[in-house]
Amino acid sequence: xxxxxxxxxxxxxxxxxxxxxxxxxxxxxxxxxxxxxxxxxxxxxxxxxxxxxxxxxxxxxxxxxxxxxxxxxxxxxxxxxxxxxxxxxxxxxxxxxxxxxxxxxxxxxxxxxx
Amino acid sequence: xxxxxxxxxxxxxxxxxxxxxxxxxxxxxxxxxxxxxxxxxxxxxxxxxxxxxxxxxxxxxxxxxxxxxxxxxxxxxxxxxxxxxxxxxxxxxxxxxxxxxxxxxxxxxx
Numbered sequence: 688x689x690x691x692x693x694x695x696x697x698x699x700x701x702x703x704x705x706x707x708x709x710x711x712x713x714x715x716x717x718x719x720x721x722x723x724x725x726x727x728x729x730x731x732x733x734x735x736x737x738x739x740x741x742x743x744x745x746x747x748x749x750x751x752x753x754x755x756x757x758x759x760x761x762x763x764x765x766x767x768x769x770x771x772x773x774x775x776x777x778x779x780x781x782x783x784x785x786x787x788x789x790x791x792x793x794x795x796x797x798x799x800x801x
Numbered sequence: 802x803x804x805x806x807x808x809x810x811x812x813x814x815x816x817x818x819x820x821x822x823x824x825x826x827x828x829x830x831x832x833x834x835x836x837x838x839x840x841x842x843x844x845x846x847x848x849x850x851x852x853x854x855x856x857x858x859x860x861x862x863x864x865x866x867x868x869x870x871x872x873x874x875x876x877x878x879x880x881x882x883x884x885x886x887x888x889x890x891x892x893x894x895x896x897x898x899x900x901x902x903x904x905x906x907x908x909x910x911x
Contacts, residue, residue, distance in 0.1 A: 718897065720898065727903070727904075729888050729901030729902050729904050730888075730899075731901070732899070732900065735897065743898060778843060778844075789832075789836075789846050789849060789890070789892075789899065790846070791846070792843035792844050792845070793843060795843055
Protein backbone atom coordinates (compact mmCIF):
# COMPACT_ATOMS: atom_id res chain seq x y z
CA UNK A 688 0.00 0.00 0.00
CA UNK A 689 1.79 3.09 -1.24
CA UNK A 690 -1.03 5.46 -0.39
CA UNK A 691 -2.72 7.98 -2.65
CA UNK A 692 -0.26 9.69 -4.99
CA UNK A 693 -0.80 13.08 -6.61
CA UNK A 694 1.27 14.81 -9.24
CA UNK A 695 2.54 17.41 -9.52
CA UNK A 696 2.90 18.64 -5.92
CA UNK A 697 3.04 22.24 -7.03
CA UNK A 698 1.94 24.01 -10.21
CA UNK A 699 2.32 27.66 -11.10
CA UNK A 700 0.54 28.75 -14.23
CA UNK A 701 -0.43 31.92 -16.00
CA UNK A 702 -4.04 32.97 -16.10
CA UNK A 703 -5.78 31.53 -19.13
CA UNK A 704 -3.59 28.44 -19.41
CA UNK A 705 -4.87 24.88 -19.05
CA UNK A 706 -3.57 22.58 -16.31
CA UNK A 707 -3.99 18.87 -15.62
CA UNK A 708 -3.45 17.04 -12.35
CA UNK A 709 -3.12 13.30 -11.83
CA UNK A 710 -4.20 11.11 -8.93
CA UNK A 711 -3.25 7.47 -8.38
CA UNK A 712 -5.47 5.96 -5.68
CA UNK A 713 -4.75 3.02 -3.43
CA UNK A 714 -4.90 0.09 -5.82
CA UNK A 715 -7.81 -1.83 -4.27
CA UNK A 716 -9.96 1.28 -3.77
CA UNK A 717 -12.82 1.57 -6.23
CA UNK A 718 -13.97 5.06 -5.19
CA UNK A 719 -12.01 8.21 -5.97
CA UNK A 720 -12.81 11.78 -4.92
CA UNK A 721 -11.57 15.25 -5.81
CA UNK A 722 -11.72 18.11 -3.32
CA UNK A 723 -10.48 21.70 -3.36
CA UNK A 724 -9.17 23.49 -0.29
CA UNK A 725 -8.32 27.15 0.17
CA UNK A 726 -6.43 28.65 3.09
CA UNK A 727 -8.35 28.53 6.35
CA UNK A 728 -11.19 26.45 4.93
CA UNK A 729 -12.10 22.80 4.98
CA UNK A 730 -11.96 20.73 1.79
CA UNK A 731 -14.85 21.33 -0.63
CA UNK A 732 -16.22 18.43 -2.64
CA UNK A 733 -15.79 18.61 -6.42
CA UNK A 734 -16.60 15.18 -7.82
CA UNK A 735 -16.35 11.44 -7.25
CA UNK A 736 -16.01 8.24 -9.23
CA UNK A 737 -16.95 4.68 -8.56
CA UNK A 738 -14.68 2.67 -10.81
CA UNK A 739 -14.77 4.59 -14.12
CA UNK A 740 -18.22 6.11 -13.62
CA UNK A 741 -18.46 9.73 -12.47
CA UNK A 742 -21.39 9.53 -10.05
CA UNK A 743 -21.62 13.02 -8.60
CA UNK A 744 -20.40 16.50 -9.46
CA UNK A 745 -20.59 19.61 -7.31
CA UNK A 746 -22.06 22.81 -8.65
CA UNK A 747 -18.60 24.21 -7.84
CA UNK A 748 -17.35 22.24 -10.84
CA UNK A 749 -17.87 24.75 -13.64
CA UNK A 750 -17.64 23.81 -17.30
CA UNK A 751 -13.95 24.74 -17.22
CA UNK A 752 -13.31 21.73 -14.98
CA UNK A 753 -13.36 18.16 -16.20
CA UNK A 754 -12.38 14.95 -14.47
CA UNK A 755 -11.85 11.50 -15.88
CA UNK A 756 -11.05 8.05 -14.62
CA UNK A 757 -10.86 6.11 -17.88
CA UNK A 758 -9.96 2.64 -16.65
CA UNK A 759 -11.15 2.89 -13.09
CA UNK A 760 -7.63 3.34 -11.79
CA UNK A 761 -5.90 6.73 -11.94
CA UNK A 762 -7.84 9.95 -12.45
CA UNK A 763 -7.08 13.31 -14.02
CA UNK A 764 -8.55 16.71 -13.23
CA UNK A 765 -8.21 19.35 -15.93
CA UNK A 766 -8.87 23.05 -15.52
CA UNK A 767 -9.20 25.03 -18.71
CA UNK A 768 -8.64 28.78 -19.01
CA UNK A 769 -7.43 29.07 -15.43
CA UNK A 770 -8.46 32.06 -13.34
CA UNK A 771 -6.83 33.49 -10.23
CA UNK A 772 -9.75 32.19 -8.19
CA UNK A 773 -8.72 28.66 -9.11
CA UNK A 774 -5.64 28.99 -6.90
CA UNK A 775 -6.06 26.35 -4.20
CA UNK A 776 -4.91 22.96 -3.00
CA UNK A 777 -6.53 20.18 -5.01
CA UNK A 778 -6.88 17.03 -2.95
CA UNK A 779 -7.59 13.53 -4.18
CA UNK A 780 -8.86 10.77 -1.91
CA UNK A 781 -9.87 7.16 -2.32
CA UNK A 782 -11.91 4.61 -0.43
CA UNK A 783 -12.87 0.97 -0.75
CA UNK A 784 -16.47 1.22 0.38
CA UNK A 785 -19.21 3.70 1.15
CA UNK A 786 -19.24 2.62 4.78
CA UNK A 787 -16.53 2.57 7.35
CA UNK A 788 -13.57 4.72 7.89
CA UNK A 789 -13.76 7.48 5.35
CA UNK A 790 -11.12 8.38 2.89
CA UNK A 791 -7.37 8.26 2.47
CA UNK A 792 -6.15 11.57 1.10
CA UNK A 793 -3.20 12.25 -1.13
CA UNK A 794 -0.77 15.07 -0.38
CA UNK A 795 -2.48 17.35 -2.86
CA UNK A 796 -1.49 19.56 -5.76
CA UNK A 797 -1.07 23.22 -4.90
CA UNK A 798 -2.09 25.40 -7.84
CA UNK A 799 -1.08 29.04 -8.09
CA UNK A 800 -2.51 31.06 -10.95
CA UNK A 801 -0.59 34.28 -11.61
CA UNK B 802 -28.03 20.68 2.27
CA UNK B 803 -25.54 20.31 5.04
CA UNK B 804 -24.11 22.82 7.51
CA UNK B 805 -21.26 22.15 9.90
CA UNK B 806 -20.05 24.50 12.65
CA UNK B 807 -16.90 24.25 14.70
CA UNK B 808 -14.78 26.86 16.51
CA UNK B 809 -12.14 28.56 14.41
CA UNK B 810 -9.31 28.47 16.92
CA UNK B 811 -8.44 26.96 20.29
CA UNK B 812 -5.37 27.12 22.50
CA UNK B 813 -4.39 24.56 25.13
CA UNK B 814 -1.42 23.65 27.29
CA UNK B 815 0.89 20.70 26.78
CA UNK B 816 -0.24 17.76 28.91
CA UNK B 817 -3.79 19.05 29.26
CA UNK B 818 -7.09 17.85 27.77
CA UNK B 819 -8.98 19.73 25.06
CA UNK B 820 -12.46 19.21 23.63
CA UNK B 821 -13.30 20.39 20.12
CA UNK B 822 -17.03 20.64 19.43
CA UNK B 823 -18.85 20.23 16.15
CA UNK B 824 -22.54 20.77 15.39
CA UNK B 825 -24.18 19.84 12.14
CA UNK B 826 -27.43 19.97 10.21
CA UNK B 827 -27.88 17.47 7.43
CA UNK B 828 -30.70 16.17 5.27
CA UNK B 829 -29.49 12.65 5.90
CA UNK B 830 -26.83 11.18 8.15
CA UNK B 831 -24.49 8.30 7.53
CA UNK B 832 -21.49 8.96 9.73
CA UNK B 833 -19.33 11.67 11.24
CA UNK B 834 -15.58 11.82 10.80
CA UNK B 835 -12.71 13.71 12.39
CA UNK B 836 -9.52 14.44 10.50
CA UNK B 837 -6.25 16.05 11.55
CA UNK B 838 -4.43 18.32 9.13
CA UNK B 839 -1.00 19.81 9.68
CA UNK B 840 -0.14 22.92 7.69
CA UNK B 841 0.64 22.13 4.08
CA UNK B 842 -0.20 18.45 4.47
CA UNK B 843 -3.14 16.20 3.60
CA UNK B 844 -5.89 15.48 6.14
CA UNK B 845 -5.37 12.21 8.03
CA UNK B 846 -8.20 10.13 9.47
CA UNK B 847 -8.68 10.20 13.25
CA UNK B 848 -12.09 8.78 14.07
CA UNK B 849 -15.50 7.72 12.81
CA UNK B 850 -18.88 7.67 14.59
CA UNK B 851 -22.15 6.44 13.13
CA UNK B 852 -23.97 5.43 16.34
CA UNK B 853 -24.45 7.52 19.47
CA UNK B 854 -21.76 7.30 22.09
CA UNK B 855 -18.05 7.51 22.64
CA UNK B 856 -15.35 5.94 20.50
CA UNK B 857 -11.92 5.81 22.12
CA UNK B 858 -8.63 5.37 20.34
CA UNK B 859 -5.55 6.00 22.43
CA UNK B 860 -5.25 9.68 23.34
CA UNK B 861 -8.15 10.56 21.04
CA UNK B 862 -11.86 10.01 21.67
CA UNK B 863 -14.88 11.10 19.68
CA UNK B 864 -18.48 11.41 20.81
CA UNK B 865 -21.69 11.57 18.80
CA UNK B 866 -25.27 12.51 19.61
CA UNK B 867 -27.40 12.16 16.48
CA UNK B 868 -30.52 13.62 18.09
CA UNK B 869 -28.62 16.79 18.97
CA UNK B 870 -26.56 16.96 15.77
CA UNK B 871 -23.48 17.19 17.95
CA UNK B 872 -20.05 15.66 18.16
CA UNK B 873 -16.84 16.37 19.98
CA UNK B 874 -13.25 15.28 19.66
CA UNK B 875 -11.37 14.87 22.93
CA UNK B 876 -7.59 14.98 22.96
CA UNK B 877 -5.80 13.92 26.13
CA UNK B 878 -2.21 14.39 27.28
CA UNK B 879 -1.65 17.04 24.67
CA UNK B 880 1.68 17.14 22.90
CA UNK B 881 3.22 19.93 20.87
CA UNK B 882 2.82 17.81 17.73
CA UNK B 883 -0.96 17.93 18.22
CA UNK B 884 -0.90 21.54 17.03
CA UNK B 885 -2.89 21.26 13.80
CA UNK B 886 -6.27 21.88 12.24
CA UNK B 887 -9.02 19.43 13.23
CA UNK B 888 -11.72 18.92 10.63
CA UNK B 889 -15.22 17.65 11.37
CA UNK B 890 -16.93 16.02 8.37
CA UNK B 891 -20.36 14.52 7.83
CA UNK B 892 -21.49 11.94 5.30
CA UNK B 893 -25.12 12.25 4.41
CA UNK B 894 -27.73 13.43 1.97
CA UNK B 895 -27.98 10.02 0.37
CA UNK B 896 -24.62 10.29 -1.32
CA UNK B 897 -21.15 9.20 -0.42
CA UNK B 898 -19.27 12.47 -0.25
CA UNK B 899 -18.02 14.02 2.97
CA UNK B 900 -18.95 17.60 3.78
CA UNK B 901 -16.26 19.28 5.88
CA UNK B 902 -16.40 22.07 8.41
CA UNK B 903 -13.90 24.90 8.17
CA UNK B 904 -11.66 23.25 10.75
CA UNK B 905 -10.52 24.18 14.26
CA UNK B 906 -6.93 25.39 14.48
CA UNK B 907 -5.51 24.02 17.72
CA UNK B 908 -2.39 25.55 19.18
CA UNK B 909 -0.62 23.63 21.96
CA UNK B 910 1.60 25.79 24.17
CA UNK B 911 4.17 24.98 26.82
